[in-house]
Amino acid sequence: MANILHIVVCAGIVSDPLQTLEPVTGPAGPGLKNEMVLPAVLDPWAACALYEAAALASKNPGSKLWLVSLGPKAKLQQVMMTVAQKVPFELVPIDGPIGGFPDAHSTAAVLAETIAVLPGLDKTKLLLFGGWESDTRGASVTLQLVGERLGISDQFQGVDEISLRDDGSFEVLERVEGGKHQVSVCAGTPAVLGWATGNLAEPRNNPQVGMANMRTIMPALAKAKAAKIEPNGLSYVSVSLPKQQRDTRVVKDLSADQIAAELVEWIGA
Amino acid sequence: MSAEDKAAETIEIDRPSMEVDIACAGFGPATGGFLTTLTKAWNENPADPAFESRVTQGMPLQVLCYERADDISSGVSGVVTRGQAIRASFPALNPDDIPMAVPVSSERVMYLLDPIGASRRSALLRLGDFFLRIGGKLVGVRDYAFTLPWTPAFLNKHGGLVLGIGQFNQWVGSQLMASGLVQIWPGTPVNAPLFSGNKVEGVRLSDQGVDKSGAPTDGFMAGMDVRAQLTVVGDGPVGAVGQAIDSKLGLPPGHSHREWALGMKFVIELPEDSPLKPGTVWHSFGFPEPEIFGFLYVHPERLVSVGIFIPSWMHNPSRTAYRYLQHYIQHPALWKVLKDGTLRSWGAKSLEESGRHGEPYLCGDGYARIGEGSGSTNMLTGSGVDEAWATGTQLGEAVIELLRAGLPFTQENLAKTYEKRRRASWVERGAHEAENARNGFQGGIVKGMIGMALAGLTGGRLSLKAHIPPPHKQIRPFASQSAEGLKLKDAAALAIADGRSFHDAMLSARGWPEIPLDGRLLVTQQDALLLGGKVQAMPGFADHVAFRNPQLCIACGEKTCVAMCSGQALTQGDDGAPAFEREKCVHCGACLWNCGQSPDGEHSNIDFRAGAGGLHSAEN
Numbered sequence: 001m002a003n004i005l006h007i008v009v010c011a012g013i014v015s016d017p018l019q020t021l022e023p024v025t026g027p028a029g030p031g032l033k034n035e036m037v038l039p040a041v042l043d044p045w046a047a048c049a050l051y052e053a054a055a056l057a058s059k060n061p062g063s064k065l066w067l068v069s070l071g072p073k074a075k076l077q078q079v080m081m082t083v084a085q086k087v088p089f090e091l092v093p094i095d096g097p098i099g100g101f102p103d104a105h106s107t108a109a110v111l112a113e114t115i116a117v118l119p120g121l122d123k124t125k126l127l128l129f130g131g132w133e134s135d136t137r138g139a140s141v142t143l144q145l146v147g148e149r150l151g152i153s154d155q156f157q158g159v160d161e162i163s164l165r166d167d168g169s170f171e172v173l174e175r176v177e178g179g180k181h182q183v184s185v186c187a188g189t190p191a192v193l194g195w196a197t198g199n200l201a202e203p204r205n206n207p208q209v210g211m212a213n214m215r216t217i218m219p220a221l222a223k224a225k226a227a228k229i230e231p232n233g234l235s236y237v238s239v240s241l242p243k244q245q246r247d248t249r250v251v252k253d254l255s256a257d258q259i260a261a262e263l264v265e266w267i268g269a
Numbered sequence: 270m271s272a273e274d275k276a277a278e279t280i281e282i283d284r285p286s287m288e289v290d291i292a293c294a295g296f297g298p299a300t301g302g303f304l305t306t307l308t309k310a311w312n313e314n315p316a317d318p319a320f321e322s323r324v325t326q327g328m329p330l331q332v333l334c335y336e337r338a339d340d341i342s343s344g345v346s347g348v349v350t351r352g353q354a355i356r357a358s359f360p361a362l363n364p365d366d367i368p369m370a371v372p373v374s375s376e377r378v379m380y381l382l383d384p385i386g387a388s389r390r391s392a393l394l395r396l397g398d399f400f401l402r403i404g405g406k407l408v409g410v411r412d413y414a415f416t417l418p419w420t421p422a423f424l425n426k427h428g429g430l431v432l433g434i435g436q437f438n439q440w441v442g443s444q445l446m447a448s449g450l451v452q453i454w455p456g457t458p459v460n461a462p463l464f465s466g467n468k469v470e471g472v473r474l475s476d477q478g479v480d481k482s483g484a485p486t487d488g489f490m491a492g493m494d495v496r497a498q499l500t501v502v503g504d505g506p507v508g509a510v511g512q513a514i515d516s517k518l519g520l521p522p523g524h525s526h527r528e529w530a531l532g533m534k535f536v537i538e539l540p541e542d543s544p545l546k547p548g549t550v551w552h553s554f555g556f557p558e559p560e561i562f563g564f565l566y567v568h569p570e571r572l573v574s575v576g577i578f579i580p581s582w583m584h585n586p587s588r589t590a591y592r593y594l595q596h597y598i599q600h601p602a603l604w605k606v607l608k609d610g611t612l613r614s615w616g617a618k619s620l621e622e623s624g625r626h627g628e629p630y631l632c633g634d635g636y637a638r639i640g641e642g643s644g645s646t647n648m649l650t651g652s653g654v655d656e657a658w659a660t661g662t663q664l665g666e667a668v669i670e671l672l673r674a675g676l677p678f679t680q681e682n683l684a685k686t687y688e689k690r691r692r693a694s695w696v697e698r699g700a701h702e703a704e705n706a707r708n709g710f711q712g713g714i715v716k717g718m719i720g721m722a723l724a725g726l727t728g729g730r731l732s733l734k735a736h737i738p739p740p741h742k743q744i745r746p747f748a749s750q751s752a753e754g755l756k757l758k759d760a761a762a763l764a765i766a767d768g769r770s771f772h773d774a775m776l777s778a779r780g781w782p783e784i785p786l787d788g789r790l791l792v793t794q795q796d797a798l799l800l801g802g803k804v805q806a807m808p809g810f811a812d813h814v815a816f817r818n819p820q821l822c823i824a825c826g827e828k829t830c831v832a833m834c835s836g837q838a839l840t841q842g843d844d845g846a847p848a849f850e851r852e853k854c855v856h857c858g859a860c861l862w863n864c865g866q867s868p869d870g871e872h873s874n875i876d877f878r879a880g881a882g883g884l885h886s887a888e889n
Contacts, residue, residue, distance in 0.1 A: 018803045019887050020613055034570065037368040037436060039342045039887050074443045081446070082456055204477045204809055205456050207493045208285055218449055
C-alpha cells in the first residue's frame with residue numbers, strides 16, 4: 001500500500017567542486033577566491049537526497065516533493081537549468097547570500113520558517129531530506145537544526161537507504177564506522193533524513209521533465225523572498241583545505257596487485 | 270556516414286516531441302546576441318502581441334536554447350575584441366560587472382626569434398633573423414623579440430575589451446534567463462536538424478542510454494524532437510546541426526570550409542609583483558614555429574590568457590599544440606613575466622578561418638545561421654566574438670520584424686530581413702576586406718604576412734591569389750624515408766614504448782628540448798586536463814568522434830589527428846586505427862580537419878558528431 005508523503009529537500013548550491021577552489025580570508029571571514037565567478041552546482045550530497053526523494057515520491061502516488069534552496073536568485077536560476085532536467089519537483093527558492101561559512105543557526109531559522117508555511121504541506125506526512133555533509137561546508141548541523149525548529153525528533157544522518165512499509169513505518173540504513181550500516185525502524189513520519197550518497201545514479205537530463213518543472217520554477221524564482229543570514233557574532237579561528245598531492249606517472253604492464261601495493265605504500269607514506 | 274544522414278541514423282522509434290516557437294542550437298556569443306535582442310524588445314513591451322506564442326496559446330513566445338556543455342560558463346576562449354556590437358547591445362556596459370573583463374589598456378605586436386634553434390625556419394626567415402640578432406638592441410630586439418613600432422590599424426583593438434568568454438556567456442545567460450522569456454538548457458546536445466524536404470522544422474536532441482556506437486542499452490532515453498517555427502543555428506564551426514545543413518543543402522558555389530586553426534591557451538595566475546597591467550594585449554608571430562601566432566591578454570585579478578594558434582596551412586603533419594604552447598610560454602619575452610605564475614586552467618578550440626569563403630547559406634526555410642559557423646569571423650582583424658554577436662543581433666531584429674508583421678520564417682522572409690541587415694553591416698564590409706587576406710599563407714609565412722599587410726592596408730582591395738586545397742591536402746605526407754618521416758617513426762615508436770603522448774615524443778624527436786616540468790606552471794598534458802575545469806563526459810551518450818572508413822586510418826602514415834588531439838583523447842590504437850576516449854575529449858574539433866585522409870576528396874575521414882560534455886572550466 002502506498003503512503004502519501006510530503007518530502008521537503010533542503011539543498012543549497014555550492015561552487016562547482018570541479019573548478020579550482022582556493023580558500024581566502026575576506027572581511028566577512030573565510031571563503032573561496034572569486035566565489036561568485038565560479039559556476040555553482042546543487043550540493044552533491046543534497047543532490048543525492050533529491051534523487052532519492054524523487055524515487056520515493058514516484059513510488060508513492062499522491063506524494064509531493066519540494067526543493068527548498070537558499071542562494072542568490074541568479075545563481076539558483078542557473079543551477080536549476082540543470083537540476084530541473086533530472087526529476088520533477090516544486091522549487092521553493094530563497095534569495096539569499098552565498099559563500100563563506102554562514103552561521104548554521106541563522107540558516108536553519110530561515111529554512112524552517114520557510115518550510116513551516118509551505119502551502120499544502122501536511123507536517124504529519126513530512127520527510128525532511130538533505131545532505132549529510134552539506135551545510136556550512138561540512139558542519140553537518142543545519143539539517144538537524146531545521147528539524148528541531150520544526151519539532152521533528154526522529155532524525156537520521158548518513159542515510160543510504162529508506163524502505164517504507166505498508167503501515168507507514170520505515171526502515172533506515174545509516175552509515176557507521178567500518179563500512180557498515182546501522183539499521184533503524186521508525187514508526188512513521190515526520191522524520192529528518194540527512195543523506196549520504198544513497199544508491200541511485202544521477203538521473204539523465206530529461207528535457208520533458210525540465211520543461212514541466214520550469215512552469216513552476218520560473219514564477220517561483222520571480223517571487224522568491226529575500227533572506228538575510230545573520231552572522232550571529234561568529235568568528236573563525238582557522239580554515240584549511242585537505243592537502244592535495246598529485247603524482248602522475250605513466251606505467252605499462254603493471255599487474256593490479258603491483259599497482260595496489262604501490263598505492264598502499266603511497267597512502268601510508 | 271555523412272552528416273546529412275544523422276537524423277535518420279538515430280534510432281527510429283516513437284520519440285517524445287514538443288513544439289516551441291524558436292529553438293536555438295548552441296549557446297555562445299552569437300546566440301547570446303540573438304536572445305539579448307529578443308528579450309530586450311520583449312521587456313520593453315511584454316504585452317506586444319508579436320511576442321505571443323504561436324504554439325502555446327496564451328503564453329509568450331516559447332524560446333529554448335540547447336547547449337552541449339555542462340554549464341553555460343564553459344565557453345573556451347580568452348579574447349580581445351573591439352566590442353562595438355556588444356556595447357551597442359549594452360550601452361551602459363561596465364566591464365567591472367563581468368568577471369575577467371577589462372578595457373584594453375595597451376597593445377603590441379612582436380616578432381619572436383627562435384632562441385632554441387629547433388623551429389623550422391626558411392632560409393629567408395633565417396636571414397632576417399640573422400640581421401635582427403646582429404642589430405640587437407639598436408633595432409629594438411629585446412629578449413629575442415622584436416616589437417613592431419606600431420600596431421597596424423586592422424589589428425588594433427584600442428577601446429575594446431579583454432574578455433573570458435565563459436564568464437561573458439555566464440553574465441549574458443543569467444540576464445537572459447532572468448527575463449523569463451528564454452530557457453537555456455546546458456548538458457543537452459542537439460543531434461541533428463529535423464528536415465522536411467529542404468525545410469528545417471526543429472532539432473532532434475541526442476539519445477541517452479546508448480553505447481559508444483549509439484545502440485540502446487539499459488536506461489535508453491530517446492532524444493526528443495523539438496519542433497520549432499524557427500531553428501537558430503549557432504552551434505559553431507564543428508556543430509552537428511550546421512554540419513548537417515551544409516551536408517544536405519550544400520554550400521554556395523565556390524564556398525568551402527578549408528581554412529582552420531586550433532587555438533590553445535593557458536590561464537595563468539601572475540605573481541603579485543607582476544608588472545603586467547590589466548588590459549595589456551600582446552600579439553606575436555615567429556615562434557615556436559614561423560606559422561604559429563600567439564597572444565597574451567591580461568585580465569583583472571592577475572589572470573592572463575596566453576596561447577597560440579596552429580593553422581591548417583602549417584603543412585607539416587607534425588603539427589601539435591600542447592607541447593608547442595609550453596615552448597611558447599618559455600620564450601624569453603614571455604617567460605620573464607610568466608615564470609613565477611601558476612597554471613590555473615587550459616583549453617582549446619577550433620577556429621573556422623575561411624571567413625566569407627566558408628560562408629554557408631545564411632538562411633533557409635525554417636532556419637537561420639549565425640556566428641562563427643556562418644562564416645562571420647574576420648581573419649584579417651583576428652576578431653570573431655564581436656562579429657558573432659553582431660550576426661545574432663541582426664537575426665534578432667529580423668525575427669522581431671517578422672513577428673510583428675505576422676510573417677512566417679521562410680527563406681525569402683529571412684533573406685529580406687536577416688540577410689539584408691547582415692549584408693549592409695560592418696560585419697559584411699569586414700568580411701569582404703578579409704576575404705583574401707590570408708591567401709598568401711598557403712605559400713609560407715613571409716608571403717602570407719605580405720598578403721595580409723596588402724589586404725589590411727588597402728581595405729582588401731589588394732591581395733594575393735591562391736588556391737586553397739581541402740584540409741586533408743594541406744597536410745603534406747612524409748616520404749617514408751625522409752628525415753621528417755623517420756623522425757615521425759621514431760616518435761611513434763617512443764610513444765608506444767614508454768607510454769608518452771605521440772606529440773610529446775614527436776617534438777622531442779625533432780630536437781625540441783624536454784619540458785622542465787615543475788608541477789605548477791609546466792605540467793604534463795594529463796595533469797592539465799585535471800586543472801581548472803576538468804573534462805566532463807556524462808555517461809550514456811554515444812561517441813561523438815567516429816572514423817568513416819577505418820581502413821583509411823590504418824593506412825594513414827601521418828596520424829595527424831593523434832598528434833593534434835588537444836586532450837589526448839585520440840591515441841594510436843592496437844589495430845593501426847586511432848582509438849577514441851570520449852572521457853578525455855575537450856570538443857575542440859581539431860580532429861575534424863587534422864586528418865590526412867578523405868573518403869570523398871573534400872571532407873576528412875573523421876565524423877565529428879554531437880556530444881555532451883567537454884571542457885568544464887569557468888576561467889576559460
